Amino acid sequence: MFIDEVTIMVRSGAGGHGCESYRKRADHKRIPDGGDGGDGGSVIMRSDPQTGSLFPLKSKRVFEAEAGGTGTRNNKYGRKGADCIVKVPCGTTVRNKQNQLLVRDLVEAGHEVVVLKGGKGGYGNHAKRLTTLGEPQKELELVLSFKIIADIFLVGLPNAGKTTLLKRLTGAGVFETEYPFATKAPQLGTYRTNFSELHICELPAIYQASSEGRGLGTHFLQHLERARLIFFILEPETEFANDAKAGYDILSGTIERFNSAFAQIPRFLVINKTDAVPLDERVRKQLPAHDKIFSISAKEGTGVDSLMKAAQEFLGVSSHETTTE
Ligand SMILES: Nc1nc2c(ncn2[C@@H]2O[C@H](COP(=O)(O)OP(=O)(O)OP(=O)(O)O)[C@@H](O)[C@H]2O)c(=O)[nH]1
């Protein structure tokens, strides 16, 4: 299941208490020998490329680090409590629920933030210090929201062939279906050549009434925030629009209504299924001239190589071997 927002409770480990103890020397003098308490564990959030969504955090909502051990006699320090590491997908924003302030944006793999530092252990009475208690446990409620990081997003009307193209490009374990609205959540795959990798994401279908919350709604369009390039997957003929131009208008209108800043994201217009229905030249001329237009068949593979070559060039990744002299 795909979850893009979740609220969790995190608790740091309390510091262990310092120990008050005395050892009796041969001359009967009492020597203080109480050890310090160990520090409590911290709660750390880490972005992890192996974690695909916030779903694993949904069921376990409380994350707690270990408390530090109590100091003991004979100058023995308490054990340090283990940290609690919460793994989140790359692209997770962490906010404090109470004040809504941003704690950190965890974008790159391995980025970390200490969201709650463990309590300091108390002093023992060794070295003639006063014994103190360890710092208590602290807790914090955090709202995590996840935006997919991908180079290319596939958006389109229902049944346009987004899944078919994703599967052809990335070999992702997704399956095309004859019925519309089959893809209910964003699907990810990696397009690999010998020289580079591109992350591709199919978003669920958009149609005329999506903005009113019908079909699958438009909530998932928030993932376009970090998009570098969008492929608008269009069809020469579809039951959801009169022609490719009308389909394009629905997609671009819906995306721009969702967030007007998304109008700036570069787009390629990809007319699919041209094996079955050729694109009418008249319609092609109506499509916006400033966008790049490609005719492909995701099913048969025609045109897909030139589409990806253009995408790689556009994104500045190499599509061929470069030799160094
Ligand atoms: N003839 C032809 N059929 C295609 C092509 N690409 C996809 N299809 C067919 O179109 C139907 C829908 O394909 P999907 O890839 O599931 O489409 P989608 O855009 O992911 O659909 P939703 O996720 O349900 O919105 C399937 O029956 C595919 O076999 C193509 O290039 N040519």
Ligand SMILES: [Mg+2]
């Ligand atoms: Mg699909």
